[in-house]
Amino acid sequence: MPTEPPDPATGRPAGHRTPSEPRPGRSAGSIRARVRAEMVDEIKATARRHLATDGANLSLRAVARDMGMVSSALYRYFASRDDLLTALIIDAYNDCGAAAEAADAGVADRADLAGRWLAVCHGVRHWALAHPAEYALVFGSPVPGYSAPQDTVAAAARTPAALIGVLADGHARGALADPGCDDVDPALRTDLARIRALIAPALPEALLADGALGWTQLFGAVSFELFGQLNNGVDARDAYFDHQMRRITGLLGL
Amino acid sequence: MPTEPPDPATGRPAGHRTPSEPRPGRSAGSIRARVRAEMVDEIKATARRHLATDGANLSLRAVARDMGMVSSALYRYFASRDDLLTALIIDAYNDCGAAAEAADAGVADRADLAGRWLAVCHGVRHWALAHPAEYALVFGSPVPGYSAPQDTVAAAARTPAALIGVLADGHARGALADPGCDDVDPALRTDLARIRALIAPALPEALLADGALGWTQLFGAVSFELFGQLNNGVDARDAYFDHQMRRITGLLGL
DNA sequence: ACGCGGACGAGAACACTGATCTCGACCGGA
DNA sequence: TCCGGTCGAGATCAGTGTTCTCGTCCGCGT
Numbered sequence: 154m155p156t157e158p159p160d161p162a163t164g165r166p167a168g169h170r171t172p173s174e175p176r177p178g179r180s181a182g183s184i185r186a187r188v189r190a191e192m193v194d195e196i197k198a199t200a201r202r203h204l205a206t207d208g209a210n211l212s213l214r215a216v217a218r219d220m221g222m223v224s225s226a227l228y229r230y231f232a233s234r235d236d237l238l239t240a241l242i243i244d245a246y247n248d249c250g251a252a253a254e255a256a257d258a259g260v261a262d263r264a265d266l267a268g269r270w271l272a273v274c275h276g277v278r279h280w281a282l283a284h285p286a287e288y289a290l291v292f293g294s295p296v297p298g299y300s301a302p303q304d305t306v307a308a309a310a311r312t313p314a315a316l317i318g319v320l321a322d323g324h325a326r327g328a329l330a331d332p333g334c335d336d337v338d339p340a341l342r343t344d345l346a347r348i349r350a351l352i353a354p355a356l357p358e359a360l361l362a363d364g365a366l367g368w369t370q371l372f373g374a375v376s377f378e379l380f381g382q383l384n385n386g387v388d389a390r391d392a393y394f395d396h397q398m399r400r401i402t403g404l405l406g407l
Numbered sequence: 408m409p410t411e412p413p414d415p416a417t418g419r420p421a422g423h424r425t426p427s428e429p430r431p432g433r434s435a436g437s438i439r440a441r442v443r444a445e446m447v448d449e450i451k452a453t454a455r456r457h458l459a460t461d462g463a464n465l466s467l468r469a470v471a472r473d474m475g476m477v478s479s480a481l482y483r484y485f486a487s488r489d490d491l492l493t494a495l496i497i498d499a500y501n502d503c504g505a506a507a508e509a510a511d512a513g514v515a516d517r518a519d520l521a522g523r524w525l526a527v528c529h530g531v532r533h534w535a536l537a538h539p540a541e542y543a544l545v546f547g548s549p550v551p552g553y554s555a556p557q558d559t560v561a562a563a564a565r566t567p568a569a570l571i572g573v574l575a576d577g578h579a580r581g582a583l584a585d586p587g588c589d590d591v592d593p594a595l596r597t598d599l600a601r602i603r604a605l606i607a608p609a610l611p612e613a614l615l616a617d618g619a620l621g622w623t624q625l626f627g628a629v630s631f632e633l634f635g636q637l638n639n640g641v642d643a644r645d646a647y648f649d650h651q652m653r654r655i656t657g658l659l660g661l
Numbered sequence: 662a663c664g665c666g667g668a669c670g671a672g673a674a675c676a677c678t679g680a681t682c683t684c685g686a687c688c689g690g691a
Numbered sequence: 692t693c694c695g696g697t698c699g700a701g702a703t704c705a706g707t708g709t710t711c712t713c714g715t716c717c718g719c720g721t
Contacts, residue, residue, distance in 0.1 A: 185668075185718060209548060210464070213708065224708075226670045234708065293548025294463060295635055306639045338646030348640060365641075366624070366651050372636075373627020381549055382626075385560045386602060387619075392592030397620050404658050438689065439697075467679065478679075480699045488679065 193230050195220065197244065200237055204286040209296065213237070238290065243308050245287035250311025252280035257315055266323040267399075267407040273315055274371050274398045281375045292376055314352055316371070317364040321353035323407065324360060330406055331357040363405050370401050447484050449474065451498065454491055458540040463550065467491070492544065497562050499541035504565025506534035511569055520577040521653075521661040527569055528625050528652045535629045546630055568606055570625070571618040575607035577661065578614060584660055585611040617659050624655050 199219050203211045213234050214224040231237040256276025260269045281288040323329040337345075337358070345358040353361070374397050377383050378390055387393050453473050457465045467488050468478040485491040510530025514523045535542040577583040591599075591612070599612040607615070628651050631637050632644055641647045 183718080189668090208550065210550075212706080214706075223671055225672080225710080228709075229669060289548030292630075292634065292636070294543030294546075296462065296464075303639075309636070337650065338643055340643035341641075341646035341650060344641050344643050344647070362650060363654070365647075366654055369627040369631055369651060370620075370624050371627075373623040373625075373630065376546075376627065376630060377623055380546065382546070382563070385557075387595075387598050389592055389594035389598050392595035393598070393619075396591065396595060396616060397623060400617070400620055400658070404654070443697090464678095466677085468677085477700055479681080479701080482680075483698060 189230070193240075196227060196230055196237070197240060200241060201244075201287065204241065204290065206286075208286055209238075209290055209293070235296070238296070239302060239305070241287065242291055243305055245284070245291045246305060246308035247311065248284070248287070249277060249280055249291070250308065250315065252276045253312045253315035257319060263322070264326060264328065266319055266328060267402045269319045269322075270316070270367070270402055270405070270407050271395075271398055273319065275395075277312060277371060278375050278378075278394055281379060285379050288375070288379055292372060293380070310352075313365070313368045316368050317352050317356070317361065319407075320360050320364045320405070321356045324353075324356055329360060332359045332363060332406065333357075337362075367401050367405055370397065374398070443484070447494075450481060450484055450491070451494055454495060455498075455541065458495065458544065460540075462540055463492075463544055463547070489550070492550070493556060493559070495541065496545055497559055499538070499545045500559060500562035501565065502538070502541070503531060503534055503545070504562065504569065506530045507566045507569035511573060517576070518580065518582065520573055520582060521656045523573045523576075524570070524621070524656055524659070524661050525649075525652055527573065529649075531566060531625060532629050532632075532648055535633060539633050542629070542633060546626060547634070564606075567619070567622045570622050571606050571610070571615065573661075574614050574618045574659070575610045578607075578610055583614060586613045586617060586660065587611075591616075621655050621659055624651065628652070 196216065200211060200216050203216055203219070207215070213227055216237075217224040217227050227237075231240065253273045253276050256272040256279075257269050260272050262268065320329060324331075341362075342358060345361050349356055349358065349361050356364075374394055378394065383390065383393070450470065454465060454470050457470055457473070461469070467481055471478040471481050481491075485494065507527045507530050510526040511523050514526050516522065574583060578585075595616075596612060599615050603610055603612065603615050610618075628648055632648065637644065637647070
């Protein structure tokens, strides 16, 4: 007699049933739930440690071995290797976003828009250099079969939101002129309008587009540096990055 | 008695010996060499086909199976899976660079610097959208243990050289003002000077740095689009990309 | 307080993978 | 012609993700 009922979603017998909250509705503060959460955290921690050396092809078995367990035991906590990677991706998005937000918050003079923008840029780069494997996991080539679930989008938006926030604040202070784009594709205008409604309702579309430009430039620069595209070319990484970010700052009118 | 001598480089017996020109000095046009080259091409072609579906984790065995061979036979032509990937990477670099050069060459009015720059940008993006797996292989997160051999740098330089070439040509025509950077880090100046000597000796350093900025922006935008960072955000991909590239064109003074 | 059901982890199994080694067979070049 | 080197097949090894089964054990609801 099977101890677990057939999965209502798929219909098949489901030996182990998809985990992550094994029973949907239960007292959240129960002992079981707490040790389970601790176990999940420990798995993610050791997986992150392996990520630093093995990159995106980390081995479930190695992680389990490192914890004195057997690989199949991990399936109690993550439905698959991709599920574990997804959890790490979400954490990395949040870490990166938190670093960006903290960098902005660290600037005392809130009116120094260029200083705040540069602080966010350097904060992101600093986080990326400190966690290259997690950065690569998030901003590198996606795993072939893998499609980012909806859970990631909220976490993914934090860093661009921090950047746009600087522009929005500057605009609110009246310190930022609208560059004014007359000939913008209408389809792009609807995209910008939708994003604006979510992030910064008062920001002119042209400034939002410029923010996206800076966002792209920031991660393009960090990716080039971390992914080896600057090897055999640029050695003064700090100065190179700073120069590029300052140039963009000028373009943005900060 | 072993038919093949011990590898002089490593000293170990070397069962199969590292391939790629099995015997260094031989008549280059021999029949054996020709069929071997055709075989290498066929392997790369089927590997590229698999790359499109399986991404970076393509399977040697699957490639061999697809060719009616056995996996061990592939080791006659590539020392390892990484070696095959390296060959694909070099090809991809060259393809991308060729696309960039062709796009520039396709602009009739050589004095239309902005048009040429935008043509190169769109050419690169077009190539990337047509070959997403190869793009990811080259510009995505590098394989953990993998370190790009020196062979790749020449091929890797073609695309940025095409971009810088537009600026250098514009400068030679006197159509490009030197933005003039006074406060540039001396270490970065030496980097720029070294690159300038290789690519465009007459180009002012500030313009070279701006070219690198545009180069970064171009691949940042393409990577964001291909790696899914624009999902759930921007739908008008063409207009978005074009807008960003035009904005950079303005910054560059084209 | 107690007993039961469900969560847990071990272990075996399956279908894969990259890599190595051995061994015939073949055939281009001298 | 004939021989040596190249080739491809097959077996093998270590390692992987995933699934399934089966005891055990303990927190939870009664």
